[in-house]
Amino acid sequence: MNRRQVLTGASLAVGAAGFMLTLGWWRSGGQPMTGRDLLPIPIRDMSFSLTDHNGQPFAPSQWLGRPTMVFFGFTFCPDVCPTTLNDISDWLADLGPDADGLNVVLISVDPERDTPTILAEYLSNFDPRIVGLTGRLTELEKAAADFRATFEKLPRDGDYTMNHTAGVFLFAADGQFTSIIDFHEDRRFAIPKIRRILT
Incomplete structure (x- = not known):
């Protein structure tokens, strides 16, 4: 050079x-x-209120005591979201029974379309340990702010799509943020990151 x-x-x-x-x-x-x-921010300081894909109310304090993986996405996503959810399903399979101790969560950024019923149907295509959350736009904006994530609605061909942060956020059982798994990160690096929060 x-x-x-x-x-x-x-x-x-x-x-x-x-x-x-x-x-x-x-x-x-x-x-x-x-x-x-x-x-x-730490999970213990998060204050948004959402609904899970079974229609039950959710607060971030429910995550405390178990390590947590969180991904922002939406069910009409054409590529990034299904790819990431397939990756997450593969990681959980690789971890075996150890993965049962994880909170694994998809937070929808598309409250107009992603009802609990739609989320439940969509997530049936992936590992059953993945929980979907949705809710009012104001609450989703609070959630994104707590994660330092972003999302925005973009017009497309007479409809719209959502642009959003694509990494998978990892938190220890005490709620402290530990790291992020980038989109398309090799499983050789992703799995050790998850194992660290499990221990």
């Missing part, structure tokens, strides 16, 4: 870092953001 390539690469890295810092500044309303502001 010659000097020009090194300088070009360094310039791109600095530019990307500057963009992320500017984005962080904008999202915080002009206030400096710390590393802590970019991480999900």
Whole structure:
């Protein structure tokens, strides 16, 4: 690699870092953001209220005492969501009985279409340990804010789709955030991350 390539690469890295810092500044309303502001808050401090795919009310405190995996998605998603849910189902199969100790959750970002009944039908295609949550838009916005996740409704071909954060969030049994599994992350790296929250 010659000097020009090194300088070009360094310039791109600095530019990307500057963009992320500017984005962080904008999202915080002009206030400096710390590393802590970019991480999900502990589960014990979350306060949203949703409904599970069986029609039962849900509060985040119900997750405490067990490690937790959370993914944001929606049932009309054409690719990212079913791919991730298939990955999660495979990870749970790889973990065997150890996976029975996990909370595994899909939070819908599409309250207009994703009723508990629709979620239940959709999740029947994946591992039965995955629980679906839905609810009022205001509560889903609170949930996303607690996770430092984002979602937005985008018009498409006379209908709409949802753009959303695609990682799988991992929390220890005490509710502390530990790590995230990126979309399409190799199972060689995903499984050890999950095992860490199980122990």
